[in-house]
Amino acid sequence: MNDHDFLAGRFEEHRTHLKAVAYRMLGSLSEADDAVQEAWLRLSRSGADGVDNLAGWLTTVVGRICLDMLRSRRARREDGLEPRLPDPVVSVAGGGDPEHEALVADSVGLALLVVLQSLAPAERLAFVLHDMFGVPFEEIGPLVERTPAAARQLASRARRRVRGTAPRPDPDLARQRRVVEAFQAAARDGDFEALVAVLHPDVVARADTGAAGGVVETRGAADVARGALFHRRAGQEGLHVLVNGSAGLVNVVDGRAVSVHGFTITDGLVTAIDILVDPERLKDLDLAELPG
Incomplete structure (x- = not known):
């Protein structure tokens, strides 16, 4: 050598x-x-x-x-x-990828x-x-x-x-997952009150569509809930993943990822949602190995 x-x-x-x-x-x-x-x-x-x-x-x-x-x-x-928005690090729960684990160690969430x-x-x-x-x-x-x-x-x-x-997320991943599941079910069913119930009153949602204007920010439980209901898509399936080490979702339509949602959950409520919708950036993420 x-x-x-x-x-x-x-x-x-x-x-x-x-x-x-x-x-x-x-x-x-x-x-x-x-x-x-x-x-x-x-x-x-x-x-x-x-x-x-x-x-x-x-x-x-x-x-x-x-x-x-x-x-x-x-x-x-x-x-x-x-x-x-920063690039999300998306992985399967329990995937054991050393590089992913190093990238998101110490609660380095999107928020x-x-x-x-x-x-x-x-x-x-x-x-x-x-x-x-x-x-x-x-x-x-x-x-x-x-x-x-x-x-x-x-x-x-x-x-x-x-x-x-920067809210610090709950360390209990199972608790995070239950909150995300409740958010997902309420959005799917069109249940505005149930959505508001899992959101912190001062929750912030940030969406990066890649369009002119940069990141669109929405604040407050009622407005974030309305936005979640407005952006529901027919035939959309939400895959449960880890986004920067925390519970998250990849939304898929016809086998194609259309958004990545990273949730910050503190004391059992969603305090922040970071949403990547930019199709060009979604294509650059390694989402092929996610469960379908």
């Missing part, structure tokens, strides 16, 4: 971890793959001589790459690029990723690297061109935003 192959092997040992870092930073599976590939290119050019902790070094490299990508994305948004999207790039980097992956502020500071103390403040501001606006 030559040096290049040896280095490639060492990198592959960390690929899943690095994609988990990039996904939390970017909320995009394809961009996360791009960031990880760029990290490999940088490692293959520079080598690992003098690197005592390769995992830590690669984590900060991916963080820097993602920071640059976020800043570029923000500039494009100022030029008219519409915001979009949390939506909040992370609202942070400034440097705040997001400081929060993700420190709070989610334990990177010390002494290493984060140089990435954002700040002192360690200033990096700590960035993470603190991000933490307050997350705690104030």
Whole structure:
């Protein structure tokens, strides 16, 4: 085995971890793959001589790459690029896919990723690297061109935003599933009162259709229930899946996925629903292995 192959092997040992870092930073599976590939290119050019902790070094490299990508994305948004929902990670309950499990560990639901999207790039980097992956502020500071103390403040501001606006889901997956089943049955039967009963009064539903205007947001139990009833489709089948590790649905019509619903359930009520309807993005998701 030559040096290049040896280095490639060492990198592959960390690929899943690095994609988990990039996904939390970017909320995009394809961009996360791009960031990880760029990290490999940088490692293959520079080598690992003098690197005592390769995992830590690669984590900060991916963080820097993602920071640059976020800043570029923000500039494009100022030029008219519409915001979009983060990519959902869809899997079968009990599927045991190590990469999926790493991507959504630590309750990284869609609602949390939506909040992370609202942070400034440097705040997001400081929060993700420190709070989610334990990177010390002494290493984060140089990435954002700040002192360690200033990096700590960035993470603190991000933490307050997350705690104030991202509901933490119930840990009991079976309880989550029962709530989703109740939501599904009420929507199927056209039962407005039953729908309202499983929704938190301040529930928010976010739908990304891929159309102009970006993400459409609806707030309040009554309006969200009306929307769920309005968008019922004849012949639609709801497949129970995990969406970012929480109970969710993939709605299928004539064997084709037409939407992915990610639910955030807190204290037995739905507090957030994130809905991907964009047909182009749905085609990019790996939904072929879902039960039919």
